[in-house]
Each structure stands twice: as structure tokens, then as C-alpha cells.
Amino acid sequence: MITEVAIFMAAAGKEDELGAGIRRGLTIIHQQAGCISATVTRCIEQPERYMLRVEWVSLEAHTVDFRSGPLFPQWRSNIAGLFAGTPEVFHYQTL
Helix, strand or coil: CEEEEEEEEECCCCHHHHHHHHHHHHHHHHHCCCEEEEEEEECCCCCCEEEEEEEECCHHHHHHHHCCCCHHHHHHHCCCCCEEEEEEEEEEECC
């Protein structure tokens, strides 16, 4: 199992809209074969900051299957124009 952690920073004035868009997009991520679970949290100290956490069966389930499949553009359409910069995305493996 691999844990994807993605940090999104909301564009100015789009903080609540970004959170709503990520939450809507969770239903799309959950449809992807290889997705075990997906959640989003909002930072208390920096409310423009969101953390998306997705558990995948493998790294390839995210980086190959999801990212190059038809669900990825659907997921991104929920948050297009709502975040600033490039999200930080890292993958973690349980030791």
C-alpha cells in the first residue's frame, strides 16, 4: 500500500471553493481501481492549505493508472483555477 499526500494552496479568495472542489472530487478518485481510501483535511493555522491523502494499492495505481486514465481530468476539473502554484505531491510507504 502507498499513501499519496498532496498539499494544495488555495488561490486568494478561493479558500472555501477549493475545499468544496476537493470534496466533490473525492467521489471521482474513489471510482479508480486501486484506490483504497481518500480524504481531505484543512489546515487550522493556514486555512488556505489543504491536504489530500489517498491510499493506493501501489504507486503505479496512482502515477500510471489514475494519472493517465479518464478519471484524472474529471478530478482536476473540480479544482481548476482554485489553487495557487503547483501542488506538492509525495508518496509514502509503510515501514
